Amino acid sequence: MERDIYDEDHEAFRDVVKEFIKRYATDEKRKQWDADGEVDRATLRAAGESGIIGLAVPEEYGGAGMLQDYRFRAIVNEEVIGAGLGSLAGALGIQDDLAVPYVVHMGTDEQKQKWLPGMATGEILGALAMTEPGAGSDLRGIKTTAKKVDGGYVVNGAKTFISSGKTADMVVTFVKTGEGNRPDAFSLLILENGMAGFDHGKKLEKMGFHGWDTAELSFTDVFVPEENLIGGKEGLGFIQLMMNLPLERLSIGVAAAAAGEAAFVWTRDYTLSREAFGQSIADFQNTRFKLADMATTVDVMWAYIDRAMLLYKDKKLTAEEAAKVKFWATDREWELLDIGVQLHGGYGYITEYPIARAFLDARVHRIYGGTNEIMRDIVSRQIVGKR
Ligand SMILES: Cc1cc2nc3c(=O)[nH]c(=O)nc-3n(C[C@H](O)[C@H](O)[C@H](O)COP(=O)(O)OP(=O)(O)OC[C@H]3O[C@@H](n4cnc5c(N)ncnc54)[C@H](O)[C@@H]3O)c2cc1C
Numbered sequence: 001m002e003r004d005i006y007d008e009d010h011e012a013f014r015d016v017v018k019e020f021i022k023r024y025a026t027d028e029k030r031k032q033w034d035a036d037g038e039v040d041r042a043t044l045r046a047a048g049e050s051g052i053i054g055l056a057v058p059e060e061y062g063g064a065g066m067l068q069d070y071r072f073r074a075i076v077n078e079e080v081i082g083a084g085l086g087s088l089a090g091a092l093g094i095q096d097d098l099a100v101p102y103v104v105h106m107g108t109d110e111q112k113q114k115w116l117p118g119m120a121t122g123e124i125l126g127a128l129a130m131t132e133p134g135a136g137s138d139l140r141g142i143k144t145t146a147k148k149v150d151g152g153y154v155v156n157g158a159k160t161f162i163s164s165g166k167t168a169d170m171v172v173t174f175v176k177t178g179e180g181n182r183p184d185a186f187s188l189l190i191l192e193n194g195m196a197g198f199d200h201g202k203k204l205e206k207m208g209f210h211g212w213d214t215a216e217l218s219f220t221d222v223f224v225p226e227e228n229l230i231g232g233k234e235g236l237g238f239i240q241l242m243m244n245l246p247l248e249r250l251s252i253g254v255a256a257a258a259a260g261e262a263a264f265v266w267t268r269d270y271t272l273s274r275e276a277f278g279q280s281i282a283d284f285q286n287t288r289f290k291l292a293d294m295a296t297t298v299d300v301m302w303a304y305i306d307r308a309m310l311l312y313k314d315k316k317l318t319a320e321e322a323a324k325v326k327f328w329a330t331d332r333e334w335e336l337l338d339i340g341v342q343l344h345g346g347y348g349y350i351t352e353y354p355i356a357r358a359f360l361d362a363r364v365h366r367i368y369g370g371t372n373e374i375m376r377d378i379v380s381r382q383i384v385g386k387r
Pocket residue numbers: 128129130131134135136137138160161162163164206214364367368369370371372373374377
């Protein structure tokens with residue numbers, strides 16, 4: 001089904017992304033990222049030069065100023081994931097969907113001046129650290145403390161599963177600045193790579209996204225100047241996290257739709273070219289029916305997600321609506337990739353094939369950004385009322 005949410009500017013931007021991939025994100029590079037466990041900085045700087053990272057950074061700070069128009073980010077996802085480069089899509093996504101928004105929407109003028117120009121060029125990379133070894137879904141259970149001292153805070157604690165955690169220059173970190181677990185007991189502090197007492201633990205070995213680092217972080221008496229308190233006011237951290245939830249959930253839904261569509265395209269092309277019993281695999285009725293199911297799911301998925309992107313553009317996408325998008329799209333993505341792997345036969349299990357890599361990458365989409373159970377909990381509470 002033809003989609004109609006993109007105009008000429010979006011399509012011109014798509015050409016830029018395609019050109020970037022052709023020049024800087026080859027399959028050779030992809031193999032290197034997988035071997036190194038991270039995307040190299042030169043590629044991310046090239047993304048900055050091409051104007052495909054830091055899209056939400058306002059023009060006055062050197063960015064593209066595409067604050068609410070998520071369609072440009074969707075195009076990056078469609079092209080990068082469609083090229084079988086899930087790790088690169090992830091690294092770009094952390095910067096644009098999880099780090100930049102906190103500075104753009106909630107940062108002080110000083111913070112914007114310090115961080116945004118470099119985030120737009122890809123020279124400064126950001127990450128967001130909420131999860132701890134003992135607290136993921138239940139974020140109010142975090143133990144990392146930031147104690148007020150003269151001129152700043154002293155931070156102690158640990159974070160885990162932090163995407164781009166090893167490579168990031170700055171980490172927006174969810175900390176306790178008050179007692180108990182009331183919303184105003186939390187703040188967001190920017191911790192900078194190289195601060196004394198800020199250590200990166202081991203890079204975690206994962207099922208998928210092999211070229212995108214996920215790290216443990218530890219903080220021992222890290223002094224963080226008060227200028228690094230997001231928004232310049234204590235006790236806002238929980239509300240600030242809530243404010244970015246629609247974008248975070250939408251972004252995962254969009255990545256899931258891009259991967260679901262890619263699964264369909266790869267599977268259609270593969271089954272048309274592969275032969276068995278004297279005919280192409282695509283000619284078996286089972287395959288044709290599965291391809292029909294996949295194509296229809298992809299259409300429905302985009303119709304829903306395109307609508308969500310437009311709602312987001314008009315600042316009308318609620319956290320609950322975004323939760324629906326996140327769990328529904330990632331569940332569909334998983335089904336599409338599973339069918340795709342099956343129709344590739346043995347090759348579907350071989351990670352040289354993009355369908356196998358995307359399948360492994362996709363598994364975490366149902367876990368991070370809030371698990372799909374938590375998303376259903378949020379949606380169902382809205383239906384039956386808070387209990
Ligand atoms: C590759 C990867 C990258 C990540 N990147 C980041 C990152 O950049 N920054 C960051 O802060 N975090 C990140 N995370 C962490 C991720 O967001 C958490 O893993 C996730 O929120 C779940 O938390 P948990 O692992 O502690 O699981 P738990 O909260 O312990 O949940 C375990 C199980 O219990 C279920 N459960 C929990 N509470 C409820 C409930 N109320 N009702 C029903 N079921 C429930 C969950 O759905 C899940 O199935 C990442 C994780 C991974 C694996």
